[in-house]
Structure formats: structure tokens, C-alpha cells
Amino acid sequence: MALVSEFLGQLALNVGGPDPRFPTVVPARDFDPDADAVRIDTAIRTKGVDKQTIIDILTRRTYAQRRDIAFAFEKRTKKDLISVLKGALSGSLETVVLGLMKSTAQYDASEIRGSIKGLGTDEETLIEILCSRSKAELVEIKRVYKELFKKDLEKDVAGDTSGDFAKLLMALVETKRAEASGVVDYQKIDDDARALHEAGVKQKGTDVSTWISIMSERSIPHLQKVFQKYKSYSPYDMQESISKEVKGDLETSFLTLVNCFENKPLYFANRLHDAMKGKGAKEKVLTRILVSRCEVDLMKIRSEFKLQHGQSLHKTIAEHTKGDYEKVLLGLCGEDD
Structure with missing residues (x-):
């Protein structure tokens, strides 16, 4: 079944190794996947679609719990939840919700694939992901990339970049980084x-x-x-x-690496702030960071955002987004600081 292949073996929730986790999305207590599946089914059948219920459920469950809901939904309706959500939702809300139906590694792999597929390369996405993920996360992303797309990440990155920029990304994808040691040399x-x-x-x-x-x-x-x-x-x-x-992409890559080595949550906080400068918002950046970090370190990112920019991430998102997109992002962001 499509659903089974989508979720096969992709929990990958603690892929960052020993790094402490500061998620905003944590396992829901008294979790009942069957009850959630019924509520989502009802919400989708409602005239005009009850989007708020879908948002409330999916932003307050971990990937593992969303996976269980999807299996319960398929058992109940004989339909693939991801396909049903695609048909019921649209626009920015659909993009976020479908992102949440992937594990963190699946989501990162899909974002990388999207950044190099077709004409042109989305260097910004490529740099952000490859330069900010830990060695353990990159190892898992490579494995998932191969599983999802039947291609080697190394070959795809090498084929879509050039020069020293390509050499740096390839070196990161090769995952040769030494493990942290208690001995200071x-x-x-x-x-x-x-x-x-x-x-x-x-x-x-x-x-x-x-x-x-x-x-x-x-x-x-x-x-x-x-x-x-x-x-x-x-x-x-x-x-x-x-x-x-x-200069150029090489400069951005090196700076991203150094910023992440020194304070990764601050790097993401600044990325979010830049994405919401002026009028409107860079939705692609907002979506990618909130979806990919909500089960990793979004709580720390929130703290750094408030400290660095003098206003909570929650309030800033509310000022620069609207409608269902605002609601789903605030659901992932969690409470106001």
C-alpha cells in the first residue's frame, strides 16, 4: 500500500544522536489514534472541510503518532490519509500538513530532492539543510533519500553543483566528521x-x-x-x-557552518527573522524550518528569537502570516513566550 511504503521504517525521531532535544511538538497524552482518525475523517467530510480540527490534531501529535493515525484512518476508511489530505487541502496549509506526514529525515530528503530536481538549483535550501544537520542526521537523510528516490544523494548533489561549493557540500554529505571526544587536544x-x-x-x-x-x-x-x-x-x-x-554560495555555506557550530538555534532564529522582514513572509523558509525543527529544537529557537530580536516568534508569525497558514504555523510554534 502507498501508505505503508510512505512510512516504512521512518520513525527516525532521535536521529540527532546525543544532542539534547527541545521540541515544541511532543507526544500527546492519552493518545487514541482511532479517535483521531474518526475526527479527521469527519473534518474532511464536513462541507468546506473543518481545517481547524485537522490543524489541532496534526500539530499536537508527533510524527510517530501521526503515523499511527494514518494507519487507523486507512483501516477505518480503506483510504490513504495522505492522498485524502491532498484532495481536501490546498495552498500553504496543504504544504505544511503534507510535510508533517513525513519523518524529519524524510522531510529533509524531500526538500533536498526538490531543490535539485528540474531546471536550476535552489542553493538556499541545499545549504541550509546540508550545513546545519548533524552527522547522524545526514547519515539518516542519505539512507532515506536512497529509499525514497532510488538515487544516491552524493551523486545528485555532485551533478547539480560545481566548483568549491560542490566540494564543500560533497565533503559534508560524505559524513566524515569526527565524534565529540572527552579529550581536548x-x-x-x-x-x-x-x-x-x-x-x-x-x-x-x-x-x-x-x-x-x-x-x-x-x-x-x-x-x-x-x-x-x-x-x-x-x-x-x-x-x-x-x-x-x-563569495557567493561558498561564503554562505561556510558562514552557515560556523554559525551552526557556534549556536544552531540562533542560526535558525535569525533565518526566521530574515524570512519575516518587511511586508509578507518567505513562506518556503518559514514552512521548512518550523516543520523540520518542531520535533528537534524549536523550543530553543523560540528562546533565541525572543532574546535576539526582542519579540516572540509566536507574535512575529502572527504579524506576518494569515488564515489557515498562520494557524498551522502557530500550532507548531507552540505557546507565546
Whole structure:
């Protein structure tokens, strides 16, 4: 069945390894998938579709629970819930809801596939996902990508990008990053800091391959110390050095990596803020971050957003979106801070 293949083995909820989780969407207490399936069936049959009920249920259940609802729905109606939702909903609400019917890894894999399929490449999406996910998450994304699309992620990324930008993304997709260790190697920290400086600001031109190997292979705690040490060799911090040495997609990728190494929730908070600057909102960015992070670290992102921008994420979303799209995003965001 389509539903079974859609969900097969894709719980993947703790794929980030030992990283602490700060989700806004947590398992619902007294969960009854059969009762939820009945409510969704009734909501879909209602004239005009009772979208609020669908939003209330699906934004307050984890992926594992949504999967159980989908199986209960299929057992009850002999219909695939995903197909029924596609037929009942439209626009931005449909995009969010269908995203929620995927595991985090499935969603990321689908977003990557969408960014490189067809004419042109959506570099922004590619950079955001590949440069912000942990090694464990990337390993799972690669596995799911192969399962869903019968293609290797490495080959698709290599075929759709070029130059040093392609080399950096490929290095990340190869998932060679070292695991965090309890041992602090001060000599290696010093060596890497010196190498980053000598490969960039100290010489004419940039030895990008050295930057790529260090930033794609070292553990994150190690790199955090390297960037601190780097300041003793360079008059600029790592971000400033990147902006002076490289441009375009390569600059954006390196900056994304460094920002995520230093404070990943703040990186996403700033992405959300930029997506809601001025009139309207960049819906694609808003949708992607809220759907992909709601079971990971959206609570931390909310905290960083309020701290950095002086207004809650909840209030900002309410100001820049409207209708059912606003309701579903606020459902994922959780309460106001």
C-alpha cells in the first residue's frame, strides 16, 4: 500500500544522536489514534472541510503518532490519509500538513530532492539543510533519500553543483566528521587554527580545500575551540575571514557552518527573522524550518528569537502570516513566550 511504503521504517525521531532535544511538538497524552482518525475523517467530510480540527490534531501529535493515525484512518476508511489530505487541502496549509506526514529525515530528503530536481538549483535550501544537520542526521537523510528516490544523494548533489561549493557540500554529505571526544587536544586545536589562518587571510588567495577538510571532518566541540584560538592568529574572527576570502554560495555555506557550530538555534532564529522582514513572509523558509525543527529544537529557537530580536516568534508569525497558514504555523510554534 502507498501508505505503508510512505512510512516504512521512518520513525527516525532521535536521529540527532546525543544532542539534547527541545521540541515544541511532543507526544500527546492519552493518545487514541482511532479517535483521531474518526475526527479527521469527519473534518474532511464536513462541507468546506473543518481545517481547524485537522490543524489541532496534526500539530499536537508527533510524527510517530501521526503515523499511527494514518494507519487507523486507512483501516477505518480503506483510504490513504495522505492522498485524502491532498484532495481536501490546498495552498500553504496543504504544504505544511503534507510535510508533517513525513519523518524529519524524510522531510529533509524531500526538500533536498526538490531543490535539485528540474531546471536550476535552489542553493538556499541545499545549504541550509546540508550545513546545519548533524552527522547522524545526514547519515539518516542519505539512507532515506536512497529509499525514497532510488538515487544516491552524493551523486545528485555532485551533478547539480560545481566548483568549491560542490566540494564543500560533497565533503559534508560524505559524513566524515569526527565524534565529540572527552579529550581536548590543545595541540590539534592550535594546528587547525593556524592552518585556517594560513590557508586564508595570511596568504594571497584562499586554500579552500584546507578550510573544507577542517570544517567537514573535525568534531563540533573541537571546532568551537579552534575558532576561539583562531582569533589569536588573525585580526578577524572566522566569520569576518570567510566574508573577506570567498563569495557567493561558498561564503554562505561556510558562514552557515560556523554559525551552526557556534549556536544552531540562533542560526535558525535569525533565518526566521530574515524570512519575516518587511511586508509578507518567505513562506518556503518559514514552512521548512518550523516543520523540520518542531520535533528537534524549536523550543530553543523560540528562546533565541525572543532574546535576539526582542519579540516572540509566536507574535512575529502572527504579524506576518494569515488564515489557515498562520494557524498551522502557530500550532507548531507552540505557546507565546
